[in-house]
Amino acid sequence: MKRHRIALALSFALLAPVAMPALAGNAATQASPRADVVDLAIGSTDHTTLVAAVKAAGLVDTLKGAGPFTVFAPTNAAFDTLPAGTVDTLLKPANEARLAAVLTYHVVAGKVDAATLLGQIKAGGGKAALKTVQGESLVARLDGDRVQLTDAKGNTSHVTTADLRGSNGVVHVIDGVLMP
Numbered sequence: 001m002k003r004h005r006i007a008l009a010l011s012f013a014l015l016a017p018v019a020m021p022a023l024a025g026n027a028a029t030q031a032s033p034r035a036d037v038v039d040l041a042i043g044s045t046d047h048t049t050l051v052a053a054v055k056a057a058g059l060v061d062t063l064k065g066a067g068p069f070t071v072f073a074p075t076n077a078a079f080d081t082l083p084a085g086t087v088d089t090l091l092k093p094a095n096e097a098r099l100a101a102v103l104t105y106h107v108v109a110g111k112v113d114a115a116t117l118l119g120q121i122k123a124g125g126g127k128a129a130l131k132t133v134q135g136e137s138l139v140a141r142l143d144g145d146r147v148q149l150t151d152a153k154g155n156t157s158h159v160t161t162a163d164l165r166g167s168n169g170v171v172h173v174i175d176g177v178l179m180p
Contacts, residue, residue: 037071037166038063046173049079049087056091057100063107067168070112072138072149074177078157082177104134105151105180113170114162117147136180151178 038060041047050073054060063069079087090099108130112120117140120128127141130149139150147159157176164171 034167036064036168037067037069037171040164040166040171041071041073046075046077047073049076050074053087053091053099053103056093057096057103059100059103063168065168068109068111069133069169070108070110071169071171072106072108072157072159072174072178073171074106074157074174075160078174078176101134101180102177105132105136105138105178106174107133108138109133111170113165114147114159114172118142121147132180134180138178147172149174149176149178151180153179155179 035043038051038054041051041054054063063071089095090102112130117128120130121140121142127139129137130140131137136152141148141150143156143158147162148156149159150156155176155178157174157178159172160175161173164173
């Protein structure tokens with residue numbers, strides 16, 4: 001039992017916010033208590049593809065709403081790992097609904113910070129099912145000292161920066177794009 005508590009404490013320490021390098025780009029946005037989850041992404045040079053996708057899917061107003069939301073935010077590099085042409089195809093107006101489904105698969109209703117997520121993983125015997133706004137679930141588990149997310153297709157990504165707090169929720173930066 002003591003070893004589990006130490007592992008949980010170590011995992012939480014590793015998931016604590018890391019000076020916000022992944023969402024660095026606009027110090028005023030980061031410092032503002034009014035910055036919402038969309039503003040955090042807009043202020044990041046590492047999330048321009050995500051911001052373009054949120055705009056193309058018509059989700060800006062929704063994600064600027066009261067929330068709270070938990071957003072698993074893929075970086076530009078994560079989008080770059082998708083097969084050639086995937087992002088361009090999803091950004092076409094004819095694919096707005098499909099794009100919205102992919103993006104809302106990265107959003108969980110409520111505020112699930114690192115401590116809450118680790119508690120859910122522990123309570124679930126090593127994994128936690130996270131119901132997304134899109135309607136399907138993601139599975140979270142520990143992979144060594146990192147939180148790993150598994151999507152409906154069996155693809156995995158990892159939380160690289162946790163607990164970026166916005167006025168209407170929390171953002172966790174991830175290194176992959178999740179697919180419903």
